Amino acid sequence: xxxxxxxxxxxxxxxxxALWIFPHASEWIPASSGLLALLGIVLRVEAxxxxxxxxxxxxxxxxxxxxxxIYAKIRHPIYLSNLCFCYALILFHLGWQTVSFAFAxxxxxxxxxxxKAEDSxxxxxxxxxxLKWAERTPMFFPSSFSTSKEEWTCQTGKRSVLKAFxxxxxxxxxxxxxxxxxxxxxxxxxxxxx
Numbered sequence: 001x002x003x004x005x006x007x008x009x010x011x012x013x014x015x016x017x018a019l020w021i022f023p024h025a026s027e028w029i030p031a032s033s034g035l036l037a038l039l040g041i042v043l044r045v046e047a048x049x050x051x052x053x054x055x056x057x058x059x060x061x062x063x064x065x066x067x068x069x070i071y072a073k074i075r076h077p078i079y080l081s082n083l084c085f086c087y088a089l090i091l092f093h094l095g096w097q098t099v100s101f102a103f104a105x106x107x108x109x110x111x112x113x114x115x116k117a118e119d120s121x122x123x124x125x126x127x128x129x130x131l132k133w134a135e136r137t138p139m140f141f142p143s144s145f146s147t148s149k150e151e152w153t154c155q156t157g158k159r160s161v162l163k164a165f166x167x168x169x170x171x172x173x174x175x176x177x178x179x180x181x182x183x184x185x186x187x188x189x190x191x192x193x194x
Contacts, residue, residue, distance in 0.1 A: 008114060009174075015086065015110075016178045019103060024186050025095030033091035040084030044171070046070045047077040048164035065126045067133045069158065073142040075133075076115045080140045083111050085175060093182045115139055 050069035070077045086107040094100040119139075122130045165172070 011110060012082070012086070012107075013174075015103070015107060016089070016181075019089060019093055020178075020181055020185055022094060022099060024093050024182070025097055025100075030091045030095055033088045036084045036088035036091065040081040040088065043070070043074075043077045043084065044081035044168060045161055045164045047081065048167045049158045049161065062122060062125055065122065065129055065133065067137070071137070073137065075137050075139050076118070079111050079115050079118075083107060083140075086111075089178060089182065092179070093185070 047070055050071060051066050074080060087104055090100050090103045090107075094103070119130075119134065123134075159167075
């Protein structure tokens with residue numbers, strides 16, 4: 001699992017290349033792709049407002065167990081945002097066809113594997129504290145959206161939206177790059193593509 005974590009960006013990059021090789025479905029782009037991308041942005045920025053940049057390393061690290069803010073409702077909001085972005089790119093490029101579900105299944109299994117590995121790491125590091133938090137906090141989908149004030153109070157102070165956005169600047173560059181390539185793919189014939 002350390003291999004998957006260390007090379008997670010590269011693996012997602014290979015996913016993007018594989019997606020690019022397939023021809024686009026039609027001129028019609030499902031609106032759900034834009035909604036998923038927007039949800040991915042909101043999740044990622046809110047998660048970064050709470051935790052900052054410390055997850056950008058190639059090795060797992062956790063100076064503290066973050067259990068407040070969005071992490072009071074979802075254990076893995078950044079992984080969930082990755083899923084939203086990947087699903088958005090799949091729908092944008094392929095639409096609702098059979099191969100779209102194959103891509104979505106691959107990405108889902110990959111991200112779920114990363115989340116499970118991170119849970120194991122956090123359990124080893126934080127023990128009972130992690131287990132209590134994991135018991136009441138679902139991996140990806142919150143059981144309710146009601147919150148108490150203290151659940152959303154950041155222990156170290158929330159950063160601004162701009163700083164949170166800047167903390168993931170290379171993610172945004174990569175997403176813009178992939179999106180532009182997929183747009184270009186619609187208008188330029190690629191000789192080696194499927």
